[in-house]
Amino acid sequence: MPRRFGAFGGAYVPETLVPALAELERAWAESRTDLAFRAEHRRLSRTYAGRPTPLYFARRLTRRAGGAQIWLKREDLVHGGAHKLNNALGQGLLARRMGKPRLVAETGAGQHGVATAMVGAALGLETVVYMGEVDMARQRPNVERMRLLGARVVPVTTGSRTLKDAINAALRDWIATVRTTHYLLGSAVGPHPFPSIVAEFQSVIGREIRHQSRAAFGRLPDLAVACVGGGSNAIGTFHPLLRTEVELLGVEARGPRGSPHGADSLSRGRPGILHGAFTYVLQGPDGQVAPTESISAGLDYPGVGPEHAWLKESGRVAYRSVADDGALAAFRWLAEDEGILPALEPAHALYAAVGEARRRPSRERIVVTLSGRGDKDLEVVLGAARSRA
Numbered sequence: 395m396p397r398r399f400g401a402f403g404g405a406y407v408p409e410t411l412v413p414a415l416a417e418l419e420r421a422w423a424e425s426r427t428d429l430a431f432r433a434e435h436r437r438l439s440r441t442y443a444g445r446p447t448p449l450y451f452a453r454r455l456t457r458r459a460g461g462a463q464i465w466l467k468r469e470d471l472v473h474g475g476a477h478k479l480n481n482a483l484g485q486g487l488l489a490r491r492m493g494k495p496r497l498v499a500e501t502g503a504g505q506h507g508v509a510t511a512m513v514g515a516a517l518g519l520e521t522v523v524y525m526g527e528v529d530m531a532r533q534r535p536n537v538e539r540m541r542l543l544g545a546r547v548v549p550v551t552t553g554s555r556t557l558k559d560a561i562n563a564a565l566r567d568w569i570a571t572v573r574t575t576h577y578l579l580g581s582a583v584g585p586h587p588f589p590s591i592v593a594e595f596q597s598v599i600g601r602e603i604r605h606q607s608r609a610a611f612g613r614l615p616d617l618a619v620a621c622v623g624g625g626s627n628a629i630g631t632f633h634p635l636l637r638t639e640v641e642l643l644g645v646e647a648r649g650p651r652g653s654p655h656g657a658d659s660l661s662r663g664r665p666g667i668l669h670g671a672f673t674y675v676l677q678g679p680d681g682q683v684a685p686t687e688s689i690s691a692g693l694d695y696p697g698v699g700p701e702h703a704w705l706k707e708s709g710r711v712a713y714r715s716v717a718d719d720g721a722l723a724a725f726r727w728l729a730e731d732e733g734i735l736p737a738l739e740p741a742h743a744l745y746a747a748v749g750e751a752r753r754r755p756s757r758e759r760i761v762v763t764l765s766g767r768g769d770k771d772l773e774v775v776l777g778a779a780r781s782r783a
């Protein structure tokens with residue numbers, strides 16, 4: 395596995411973490427050829443996580459768009475309600491393989507914290523989740539969920555008290571406890587080998603899309619669309635399709651219309667170092683990390699996985715941003731047309747996909763990764779509806 399994606403990636407970390415990253419890379423490399431590990435991973439993916447997830451033809455949404463067919467890859471049906479468990483399960487098994495009894499994780503909206511807490515419980519690993527104080531207040535139900543699942547949730551009171559500060563706190567914990575602890579990073583970000591490990595565990599999404607689209611309509615789709623926060627569900631969708639003709643589109647969060655603080659790092663960021671990787675970062679004139687805002691907590695991150703930075707520069711993947719109001723519109727379309735409440739993160743991707751469907755002929759097929767379900771977002775959606783009324 396490459397340490398770099400073009401100029402991007404790398405491992406800009408303190409000395410103390412270098413051996414831990416090397417140990418992780420070794421364990422991961424060994425696990426790939428370990429038949430027992432792979433069988434256990436496959437067994438839990440089926441019987442615990444609920445894989446494979448279906449590929450669903452969104453007939454009425456397609457009619458609304460009036461063009462290409464829209465198909466949904468239903469990661470919202472994974473146990474826990476999002477794709478996050480694909481990665482948490484894989485890394486939890488790696489932690490157990492390395493003989494580490496303790497997991498630390500960061501969480502923003504709480505979705506990755508919940509996935510890690512579930513895996514910690516199922517595999518019998520102690521779990522500590524760092525979460526910014528601001529996010530804890532915004533995402534109460536997920537804090538309660540993590541606690542019920544047996545995890546300890548530690549409030550982070552530094553910086554903007556959100557996701558990026560929680561990552562820093564988790565990294566600090568890991569530096570101090572590295573012999574007994576695995577840092578279960580939640581997206582395709584951070585120092586090597588994390589972006590590659592997360593991409594591999596999420597690539598089950600794209601592999602299933604390959605098989606299921608051939609079964610459903612006899613060929614690969616013309617276009618695959620996924621939302622990009624740190625970029626894990628998108629890289630998992632794209633990886634198995636990179637060496638095909640399929641067009642790929644990543645969708646970032648532009649934030650409130652007219653706001654200077656959107657979370658679309660690939661559109662408006664500049665190359666810099668964040669959380670141990672060289673990648674696109676939203677930053678001020680002196681390189682300090684810029685504040686971001688988005689209606690979807692899962693996309694509200696000032697950086698992006700380094701492989702996406704490379705895929706953008708190489709031109710293989712197109713990236714675009716969608717604002718809060720677009721995501722809210724797509725949320726309502728999917729609810730009313732298909733009886734599915736999407737998470738606000740993939741609602742961004744869905745909005746872009748409907749736009750693409752509209753200007754493409756009906757013989758074309760678009761697959762959108764529906765990375766999670768929207769139950770967690772009801773309060774935000776209802777609040778937005780109230781403030782419009």
Ligand SMILES: *Cc1c(COP(=O)(O)O)cnc(C)c1O
Nearest residue numbers: 581623624625626627692739766
């Ligand atoms: C966390 C989350 C995201 C964003 O994370 P990526 O690593 O970019 O995939 C997207 N959708 C849902 C439902 C999430 O919970």
